[in-house]
Amino acid sequence: MQQSKHLKLKGVHCHIGSQIEGTEAFIETAKIVLRWLKEQGIQVELLNLGGGFGIKYVEGDEVSLSKVVLKILQTQ
Structure with a gap:
């Protein structure tokens, strides 16, 4: 695909699961994918x-998406 004149990636x-609790799975997956892309x-x-992250059932369960994105960007 990289040599194609008609396709641009x-x-x-990737789908790593649903109702994921915590952020580590997203961060680790991003690291793996970004490393592979760089190698290629x-x-x-x-x-x-x-x-997706699990649903907030009780107070304090919310995930800070900005913190997740910042951690992913710091892997670059």
Whole structure:
């Protein structure tokens, strides 16, 4: 695909599960995917980790998405 004149890879998607509690699975998956892309010399504009965080059932269960994104960006 990298040599194609007609296709341009815009992003990568993977689905790591649903109702995930905690942030570590997303961060580790991002590290693995980003490392692989770098090794292959592939640049993308979008990384979609799919899945989703568990539902907030009680106060204090919420996940800070900005903290997750910051940790992922720090792996670069």
